[in-house]
Amino acid sequence: MTLQLGRAIGDxxxxxxxxxxxxxxxxxxxxxxxxxxxxxxxxxxLFSDGPAGEIEAALGMTLPVSGxxxxxxxxxxxxxxxxxxxxxxRALTRPAGELSSFPSDLYTRRMGRATLSLFVGGLVVGPAIxxxxxxxFLPGIFLAVSFLFFTFAVxxxxxxxxGALKRSWGLARGHRLKLAVLVILGGVVGGVSGxxxxxxxxxxxAIVGELVVNTINSALFVLLYGIIAAAYLxxxxxxxxxxxxxxxxxxxxxxxx
Numbered sequence: 001m002t003l004q005l006g007r008a009i010g011d012x013x014x015x016x017x018x019x020x021x022x023x024x025x026x027x028x029x030x031x032x033x034x035x036x037x038x039x040x041x042x043x044x045x046l047f048s049d050g051p052a053g054e055i056e057a058a059l060g061m062t063l064p065v066s067g068x069x070x071x072x073x074x075x076x077x078x079x080x081x082x083x084x085x086x087x088x089x090r091a092l093t094r095p096a097g098e099l100s101s102f103p104s105d106l107y108t109r110r111m112g113r114a115t116l117s118l119f120v121g122g123l124v125v126g127p128a129i130x131x132x133x134x135x136x137f138l139p140g141i142f143l144a145v146s147f148l149f150f151t152f153a154v155x156x157x158x159x160x161x162x163g164a165l166k167r168s169w170g171l172a173r174g175h176r177l178k179l180a181v182l183v184i185l186g187g188v189v190g191g192v193s194g195x196x197x198x199x200x201x202x203x204x205x206a207i208v209g210e211l212v213v214n215t216i217n218s219a220l221f222v223l224l225y226g227i228i229a230a231a232y233l234x235x236x237x238x239x240x241x242x243x244x245x246x247x248x249x250x251x252x253x254x255x256x257x
Contacts, residue, residue, distance in 0.1 A: 002175075003178050003179070003234055003235060004234065005178045005181060005231070007234070008227055008234060009227050009230075010230075011227075011230035012224075012225075012226035012227030012228070012229060012231075013226065013227070014096075015092050015096075015099060015226040015229060015230065016092075016226040018100060019101070019102070020091050020099040020100070021092075021222060021226065024088055024222050025219060025222045027084060027087075028084065028218045028221060028222055029214060029215060031084060032217065032218055033210075034073065035074060035078070035081070036060070036210055036214060037061040037062055037063050037070075038070045038073045038074035038077060039070075039074060040059040040060060040061055040062045041062045041070035042067050042070045042071050042074065043059060044067075045066060045068075045070065060209065060210040061207055061210050061211075078119070079115065082115045082119040082122065083107070083115040083118075085118050085151045086107075086111060086115060087106050088151070088155070089151045089152045089154070089155030090106045090109075092225065092226055093152065093229050093233055110158055113160075114154055114155055117154045117159075117164065118151060118155070120161055121150055121161045121165070124161070124165075125143075125147045125150060125165070128143055129143045129144045129147070141180050141183055141184070142176065144183045145176045145179045146169050146172050146176070147169070148172060148182070148183070148228060149167065149168040149171045149172065149228070150164050150165060152228075152229065153165075153168050153171075156232075171232065171235045171236075175235065179231065182227060182228060182231070185224065186221075186224055189217070189220045
């Protein structure tokens with residue numbers, strides 16, 4: 001099937017403007033704030049009281065816990081983020097009529113396996129993409145596009161790491177130029193957010209800056225994944241399908257179809 005990028009963008013926006021989209025946004029923002037505050041707390045704990053106070057003011061949000069506890073919270077946030085991506089992929093690829101609800105099977109069905117696959121897969125895919133961008137820009141985009149649907153292959157289709165990588169590569173084949181638009185858009189979003197954060201830092205409002213930046217990032221990130229979910233549904237072999245709670249394949253309708 002030929003990817004219709006304009007249709008994917010429209011469908012993705014509609015998927016996000018639902019109760020499901022709202023829940024995913026709030027959850028992702030909470031994860032972002034916990035991750036940021038944990039990192040800030042670990043950093044400030046490495047210094048004595050005097051310098052730590054100055055660093056805390058410059059960094060922004062911190063937690064009223066020790067550096068060790070903050071480190072544990074950071075690790076927990078990373079693991080929760082992997083689980084979040086599994087839930088996100090399942091939630092956003094449901095039929096339009098189901099997006100007003102958030103059933104428990106989204107976050108209970110085979111979550112241990114999905115979380116582990118996404119965590120380990122991220123350790124493989126993430127550095128590969130970063131290296132691709134570091135040495136030559138185009139290889140980074142190529143890899144990012146090729147593995148764009150990895151999360152959906154794991155969360156929706158219950159594939160393992162290798163199978164999900166192959167599945168994503170196959171879905172992207174023949175559509176990489178169009179999908180590159182989404183990857184570049186994600187980079188632009190990150191750049192704009194970074195500029196906003198810098199402005200607040202220069203104004204001496206690090207905490208406000210972090211709240212604003214994380215809110216913007218979260219909203220645009222969930223929107224971007226809504227569009228990627230719509231693109232994934234278009235490219236599924238034999239028509240959009242998912243694996244139900246009992247292992248039965250059910251048809252998926254894109255929003256607006």
